[in-house]
Amino acid sequence: MENVDYDLVIIGGGPAGLTAGLYASRARLNVLLIERVAPGGQVLITDHIENYPGFPEGLSGPELTDKLVAQARQFGLPIESEEVESLTLEGPVKIIKTSGREIRTHAIIIASGASPRTLHVGEERFQGKGLSYCATCDGPFYRNKTVVAVGGGDTAVQESIFLTKFASKVYLVHRRDQLRATKILQERALANDKIEFVWDSVVTGLDGFFGLESVKVKNLKTQEERTLTAEGCFIWIGIVPNAGFVGDSLEKDPWGFIITDAHMATSVPGVFAAGDVRNTPLRQIATAVGDAAIAAYSAEHYIENLKS
Ligand SMILES: Cc1cc2nc3c(=O)[nH]c(=O)nc-3n(C[C@H](O)[C@H](O)[C@H](O)COP(=O)(O)OP(=O)(O)OC[C@H]3O[C@@H](n4cnc5c(N)ncnc54)[C@H](O)[C@@H]3O)c2cc1C
The missing domain is CATH 3.50.50.60 (FAD/NAD(P)-binding domain)
Incomplete structure (x- = not known):
């Protein structure tokens, strides 16, 4: 041998x-x-x-x-x-x-x-300057600030709820009109008044000068574009x-x-x-x-x- x-x-x-x-x-x-x-x-x-x-x-x-x-x-x-x-x-x-x-x-x-997985909307520019994949690591930086979370599965929903401990508001952007997450997590998120759902939408761009200032989203049903003012964007799309x-x-x-x-x-x-x-x-x-x-x-x- x-x-x-x-x-x-x-x-x-x-x-x-x-x-x-x-x-x-x-x-x-x-x-x-x-x-x-x-x-x-x-x-x-x-x-x-x-x-x-x-x-x-x-x-x-x-x-x-x-x-x-x-x-x-x-x-x-x-x-x-x-x-x-x-x-x-x-x-x-x-x-x-x-x-x-x-x-x-x-x-x-x-x-x-x-x-x-990444969104491919120029995330590199905002790495460490507003863009994150980890609420545990970066959530505390967003005390009393508005953030965007992206995704609709267990991780996105669980971590968005966690973000509400710090952020004053969490926009949860999801490409469908209902969440994929486990029912118990859905119930908690839907009952959380700090979370605003942005349904049927995808992120199309990130903007800001020194750090992230806003996130562009597009509604896939109406094609309408909207700019969400936010200092943080957390991505959980798989x-x-x-x-x-x-x-x-x-x-x-x-x-x-x-x-x-x-x-x-x-x-x-x-x-x-x-x-x-x-x-x-x-x-x-x-x-x-x-x-x-x-x-x-x-x-x-x-x-x-x-x-x-
Ligand atoms: C934010 C978040 C929340 C989650 N919450 C939950 C939860 O509440 N409950 C639950 O059950 N699951 C949860 N999950 C999923 C869970 O963490 C994963 O399913 C689990 O960690 C998978 O374990 P793993 O060992 O297969 O892989 P990983 O945890 O991904 O570990 C793989 C390791 O391999 C190392 N590695 C990779 N490539 C190389 C290389 N080339 N050379 C040497 N080392 C390498 C990596 O550095 C890493 O440490 C969550 C995941 C995330 C991201």
């Missing part, structure tokens, strides 16, 4: 990666987790989590991250800070190229998650997979999410995927950690078979 650095390398330190790391460390695999920023993933930018089982009072994203990291480290999971740039997956030894080195491993779990480093080496769906079977196995033996980066009907913390437990179990069996 060829020499490797690790039995298993996990790419990404969000809930999926940390859970896979916990299971793999408990199984006494020679494992490494690589994370490009800091462990936690999208959870780090989540204000309040109330749908993760076992925490009836809810908890903040950073609190959950601390618990996940502590639990994985308790069983000896090493976490290193590096960005994965590419993968070579032919043959039984897989090669992971990071910014600083090449790592040889028998198996890989890809848990690199997803990033917010996510794109962090799977660029995978290239064409694995099968993906038309949106670039990695295709897996029920064992979290990808199209290449020894390579597994878990969490938001894979094609799945629901992208949540509970589903990410469930995927990851299966992926680690599958990887363990793959490695055992390889060694015997």
Whole structure:
């Protein structure tokens, strides 16, 4: 058998990666987790989590991250800070190229998650100057100010409600005439008198001199344009997979999410995927950690078979 650095390398330190790391460390695999920023993933930018089982009072994203990291480290999971740039997956030894080195491993779990989708209306100009994807990080800067939120799913609605703790008014711009979010969130948002809904509308432009001053929106039914005066704009219109480093080496769906079977196995033996980066009907913390437990179990069996 060829020499490797690790039995298993996990790419990404969000809930999926940390859970896979916990299971793999408990199984006494020679494992490494690589994370490009800091462990936690999208959870780090989540204000309040109330749908993760076992925490009836809810908890903040950073609190959950601390618990996940502590639990994985308790069983000896090493976490290193590096960005994965590419993968070579032919043959039984897989090669992971990071910014600083090449790592040889028998198996890989890809848990690199997803990033917010952008509007393509010149957001770059207002990055850090009024434009945000994170209410937890930036909401407090908008105390007694007017902000625009964009989207209609769970994240947009939950985070818009959170923004009303600070902002005097939140325009919630949604391209349809009803929200997609869970009913309980819809009820809370509709009852919140600081939220004004801008239905059937899309953002067509952002304006301002030093920072954001206004957001242009267009009604898709009437074609009418309107300018909303606002100092902040928060965008929650979906996510794109962090799977660029995978290239064409694995099968993906038309949106670039990695295709897996029920064992979290990808199209290449020894390579597994878990969490938001894979094609799945629901992208949540509970589903990410469930995927990851299966992926680690599958990887363990793959490695055992390889060694015997
Ligand atoms: C604002 C917001 C609020 C949310 N609220 C909730 C909620 O209330 N309840 C709920 O269940 N879910 C919520 N979600 C969704 C939940 O956060 C995700 O489903 C979950 O984090 C997915 O976990 P993951 O580990 O698959 O991916 P991620 O959390 O995206 O983690 C992936 C990690 O991989 C790392 N990575 C990516 N590429 C590389 C690379 N090339 N090299 C090394 N590392 C890499 C990233 O830096 C990241 O840390 C929310 C999401 C957002 C954005």
